[in-house]
Amino acid sequence: MATETKYPTEPLKCWKEAKRLRMKYYEDYAKAHEEGGIRWCGGAWSFDAVPYGLGDDVYPLTGEPYAASIAFNREFSLQCLEATEAAGYARDLCSYMRNYWGSIILNKYAFGGEFPKADFVWQDHICCSHAKWYQVVSELEGDIPAYSVDVAVGPFEAIDENRIQYIVGQLMDGIDWLEKTTGRTYDDKKLIEAVKTEFRSTNSWAKICELNKNIPAPLDEKTMYSLYVFAVLSRAKKEFADFYDTLYEEMKDRVKRGIAAVGNEQARVMSDTQPPWGFLSVFRYLEKFGCISIGSLYSFGLAGAWEVKEDGTWEPKTTPMERGITINTREDALRELVIWNLAKPEWQHFYSPQLKSEMMIRIAREWHVNGVMLHYNRGCEGLSLGIAENRLALQKAGFPVLVFEGNMGDEREFDEAGTMGKMDAFMEALEVKKLVD
Amino acid sequence: MIEMFKEWYDAKHEYAKEWKEKTGGKVMGYFCTYVPEEILLAADVLPVRILGSHEPQDVTEPHIFGMFCPFCRDCLAQGLKGRYDYLDGLMIAQSCLHIRQAYTSWEMHIPVPFSYYLPMPNKVQSPRAVPYLKGELERFKKAVEDWTEKEITDEDLDRGIEMMNKNRRLMREAYELRKEADPPMTGLEAMYMAVSSQTIEKNDHSDILEETIKELQGRKLERSTGQRLMILGSENDDTKFVDMVEGCGSTIVADDHCTGSRYFWNDVQPNGDRLLAIAERYVQRPPCPSKDWEVRTRIPHILNIAKDWNVSGAILLQQKFCDPHELDIPSIKKTLESNGIQTLFLELDVTVAVGQFKTRVEAFLEMLEGEDLF
Numbered sequence: 001m002a003t004e005t006k007y008p009t010e011p012l013k014c015w016k017e018a019k020r021l022r023m024k025y026y027e028d029y030a031k032a033h034e035e036g037g038i039r040w041c042g043g044a045w046s047f048d049a050v051p052y053g054l055g056d057d058v059y060p061l062t063g064e065p066y067a068a069s070i071a072f073n074r075e076f077s078l079q080c081l082e083a084t085e086a087a088g089y090a091r092d093l094c095s096y097m098r099n100y101w102g103s104i105i106l107n108k109y110a111f112g113g114e115f116p117k118a119d120f121v122w123q124d125h126i127c128c129s130h131a132k133w134y135q136v137v138s139e140l141e142g143d144i145p146a147y148s149v150d151v152a153v154g155p156f157e158a159i160d161e162n163r164i165q166y167i168v169g170q171l172m173d174g175i176d177w178l179e180k181t182t183g184r185t186y187d188d189k190k191l192i193e194a195v196k197t198e199f200r201s202t203n204s205w206a207k208i209c210e211l212n213k214n215i216p217a218p219l220d221e222k223t224m225y226s227l228y229v230f231a232v233l234s235r236a237k238k239e240f241a242d243f244y245d246t247l248y249e250e251m252k253d254r255v256k257r258g259i260a261a262v263g264n265e266q267a268r269v270m271s272d273t274q275p276p277w278g279f280l281s282v283f284r285y286l287e288k289f290g291c292i293s294i295g296s297l298y299s300f301g302l303a304g305a306w307e308v309k310e311d312g313t314w315e316p317k318t319t320p321m322e323r324g325i326t327i328n329t330r331e332d333a334l335r336e337l338v339i340w341n342l343a344k345p346e347w348q349h350f351y352s353p354q355l356k357s358e359m360m361i362r363i364a365r366e367w368h369v370n371g372v373m374l375h376y377n378r379g380c381e382g383l384s385l386g387i388a389e390n391r392l393a394l395q396k397a398g399f400p401v402l403v404f405e406g407n408m409g410d411e412r413e414f415d416e417a418g419t420m421g422k423m424d425a426f427m428e429a430l431e432v433k434k435l436v437d
Numbered sequence: 438m439i440e441m442f443k444e445w446y447d448a449k450h451e452y453a454k455e456w457k458e459k460t461g462g463k464v465m466g467y468f469c470t471y472v473p474e475e476i477l478l479a480a481d482v483l484p485v486r487i488l489g490s491h492e493p494q495d496v497t498e499p500h501i502f503g504m505f506c507p508f509c510r511d512c513l514a515q516g517l518k519g520r521y522d523y524l525d526g527l528m529i530a531q532s533c534l535h536i537r538q539a540y541t542s543w544e545m546h547i548p549v550p551f552s553y554y555l556p557m558p559n560k561v562q563s564p565r566a567v568p569y570l571k572g573e574l575e576r577f578k579k580a581v582e583d584w585t586e587k588e589i590t591d592e593d594l595d596r597g598i599e600m601m602n603k604n605r606r607l608m609r610e611a612y613e614l615r616k617e618a619d620p621p622m623t624g625l626e627a628m629y630m631a632v633s634s635q636t637i638e639k640n641d642h643s644d645i646l647e648e649t650i651k652e653l654q655g656r657k658l659e660r661s662t663g664q665r666l667m668i669l670g671s672e673n674d675d676t677k678f679v680d681m682v683e684g685c686g687s688t689i690v691a692d693d694h695c696t697g698s699r700y701f702w703n704d705v706q707p708n709g710d711r712l713l714a715i716a717e718r719y720v721q722r723p724p725c726p727s728k729d730w731e732v733r734t735r736i737p738h739i740l741n742i743a744k745d746w747n748v749s750g751a752i753l754l755q756q757k758f759c760d761p762h763e764l765d766i767p768s769i770k771k772t773l774e775s776n777g778i779q780t781l782f783l784e785l786d787v788t789v790a791v792g793q794f795k796t797r798v799e800a801f802l803e804m805l806e807g808e809d810l811f
Contacts, residue, residue, distance in 0.1 A: 150560035162572030
C-alpha cells in the first residue's frame with residue numbers, strides 16, 4: 001500500500017472563507033427583516049440579478065442548494081420528506097422540492113430557528129416542476145405573491161429574436177410586478193451592475209473548472225460542490241463574484257506548483273447530475289483508487305458559462321463586457337442577460353440528449369477522463385432527462401460508463417454499499433488498482 | 438355509427454396507411470395535443486397522435502430511464518417495434534419532459550424525413566405568450582411549407598381551422614348529451630370517440646360524428662346509469678380500465694384529459710390574422726398541468742365540469758411518475774371533496790391491475806351509494 005503520494009497536496013487557502021460566505025448567505029436571508037430588508041425565494045436558475053434592482057438589502061433563498069443542504073443532514077431530510085408525503089404529495093416528485101416543502105411544513109430552517117418565509121417568489125421555469133414547485137411554496141407560505149418566467153424556448157443553437165423577446169418581455173413585466181409587489185422604486189443602475197456581476201461570476205467559475213484539465217487536477221469534484229454553490233446561491237452577488245476571483249488565483253497557483261487534489265491521482269472520471277448529497281463519501285472512496293472525479297457537465301455547467309472557441313475547444317464564455325458591448329439601459333441589460341442564460345450548458349439537454357452527449361464527450365476528451373459515472377438520479381427528472389441516451393453516446397465514443405441509481409435528496413433511494421461495490425467493479429474494468437484500504 | 442369509433446381506435450395504423458395510399462399525402466406523427474393541427478391540415482398532412490398499446494414491453498429500457506412515465510415509454514416502444522413505420526414526419530409541441538424523451542429518442546433511433554420541436558410557451562398566463570406563439574407558428578408554417586414543397590395560403594389555413602373547429606363543435610355537442618340523467622352513451626364509447634379523433638382524418642371523423650349525434654338523440658342504453666363519475670388526470674386511453682369501472686355500476690359522464698375534453702374544449706376564433714387566432718386558441722385552451730401557473734386555473738375548470746355534468750364522484754388518474762399531475766392532484770382532490778364530490782386516486786401503468794383496481798372502484802361506488810341513502 002502506498003504511503004507517499006505521487007503529487008503534493010495542500011488544503012485550499014480560501015476554504016474557511018467559502019464556509020463563512022455560505023453561512024452568511026443563509027443568516028442574511030433569515031435576518032433580512034430585522035433591518036427592513038426583503039426576502040425572496042426561487043430556484044437556482046432564476047434571474048437573480050433582477051431583484052437586485054430593488055436595493056442592496058434584498059436577499060434570496062434559492063431552493064435547490066437549500067434543499068441539498070437539508071439532504072446532507074439525513075435525519076432532518078427524512079423528517080422533511082415524510083412531512084411532505086403526509087401532506088399528500090407523491091414520493092417520486094423532485095426530492096429537492098419535497099425537502100424544501102417539508103422544511104416549510106415543519107417550520108424548521110436547516111440553519112436554525114423557524115423557517116423564514118419569503119416576501120415573494122421569483123422563479124423561472126424550464127423543467128415541469130420549476131414554477132409548480134413555487135406555486136406550492138406560495139400556498140404553503142400563506143399565498144405570498146409569485147412570479148415565474150418561462151425560459152423554455154428551445155436550444156441556444158436555434159435561438160431567434162422572437163424567442164429572446166418572449167423572455168425579455170416577461171422580465172420587463174416582472175420588474176413592474178416587483179415594483180407593485182414591494183412598493184419600491186426599481187433602480188436600473190443596480191440591475192446593470194448585478195447583470196455584469198453575473199457575467200463575471202459565471203465566467204470565473206468556468207475558468208476555475210477549466211484548470212482541472214491539468215494533470216494532476218487541482219480540484220476534486222466533492223470540494224467543487226462546496227464552491228460552485230455560490231453561483232447557484234446568487235451568481236449576481238458581488239461578494240461571491242469577488243470570491244471566485246480569489247479562488248481562481250489560488251487555483252492558478254496550485255496548477256503552477258503542481259498541487260493535486262488527490263495526491264495519488266492515477267485515474268480520472270467525470271460524473272453526471274447532482275450527487276446523492278447524503279452520501280458524498282462515495283467520492284472519497286474513489287480516492288482510495290487514486291481516482292479523481294474531475295467534475296461534470298453538472299458541476300461545470302449548472303452555472304458556469306461556456307462556449308466553443310474557434311480552435312474547437314470548450315472554454316469559458318467571453319463576457320459581453322469583454323466583447324465591447326455596452327449596457328446602458330434596462331432593455332440592454334435584460335437582453336444580454338437572457339442571451340447569456342439561454343446559452344447555459346445545462347439548459348440545452350432539455351431539448352435533445354444529443355446536445356448533452358456532445359458536451360459530455362467534449363469534457364471527457366478535453367479533461368482527459370478514463371471513464372464516466374452516471375448517476376441515474378430519481379430525484380431530478382430535469383437533469384436525468386435523456387441520461388440513458390447519454391450512456392449510449394458515451395459508450396459509442398469509447399468511454400467506459402458506470403451507471404448507479406440513486407436520489408440526490410432522498411436517502412431511502414440510495415444503496416451506499418451497493419454503489420461502492422459497483423465502483424470496485426468499475427475500477428477493475430478500468431484496470432485501476434486500489435492504493436489504500 | 439358509434440361503433441365506428443372503436444373500429445378506428447383498434448385499426449388506427451391500418452387507417453393511416455390506407456389514407457396515405459389513397460391520397461398520396463404525408464402523415465405526421467405527433468406527441469401532445471398542443472400541436473397546432475390546423476397548420477398540418479392546411480398543408481394536407483394527416484396528423485396522427487402517437488399513443489401506446491398498453492402491452493408490456495422491453496425495448497425502451499436502453500433509451501429512457503425507468504423513473505419516467507409509462508406512457509412515454511409505451512409510445513417510444515411503438516416506434517421501436519415499427520408500428521408507425523408509415524410516418525413521414527414527427528413532431529412535438531412542448532409540454533412535459535416525459536413525453537419529450539419519447540420524441541427525442543424516436544428522432545434519434547427511428548429517423549423520419551421531417552421532425553420538428555415546437556417550443557409551445559409554458560407561461561400561458563403571460564400576455565407575452567400569444568405573440569410569442571404566433572412567431573413560433575410562423576416559423577413552423579415555413580418549415581412545413583419547405584417539407585411539403587407547397588405554400589400554405591390563407592384559404593388553406595381557413596380550411597384547416599374549420600376542419601378542427603367543426604370536429605371540436607361536434608365533440609362538444611356529443612359531450613353535452615352526456616349531461617342527461619341517463620346519458621345516451623357510455624364513457625367507454627365517449628373515449629373511443631374522442632381518442633379516435635386524434636388519429637383519423639378530421640372530415641372522416643366529423644362525418645361519422647354528425648351521424649352519431651343524430652343516432653344518440655333519444656338513444657336509451659340497456660343498462661342502468663348508476664353513479665355518475667368523472668375521470669381526470671394524465672393521458673388516459675385505457676379502455677379496459679374504463680370498461681371495468683362502468684361494469685361496476687357507474688357511468689363516466691365527463692373528463693378532464695388531453696385524450697378527452699381538453700382536446701376540443703375551445704375553438705379557434707377566426708379573425709383576420711389566422712396564425713394569431715390559432716395561437717390564441719392554444720394559449721387559452723384548458724391547460725396541461727405543466728402550464729397551469731402561477732394561478733391554478735384547472736381547479737375551477739374541473740369543478741365546473743363536475744357540477745355541470747352532475748357527477749357524484751371523480752376518479753383521479755395519474756400515470757406513474759407523472760410529475761405535472763402529481764403536482765396538481767392534492768389541490769384538485771381537496772377542492773372537489775370540499776365541494777361534496779368524493780374522489781378515488783389511482784395510479785396508471787402501461788397495463789393496469791384490473792383486479793385490484795376493481796376492488797377499489799367497487800368500494801368507492803359503495804361509498805357513493807351509501808351517501809345517496811343519507
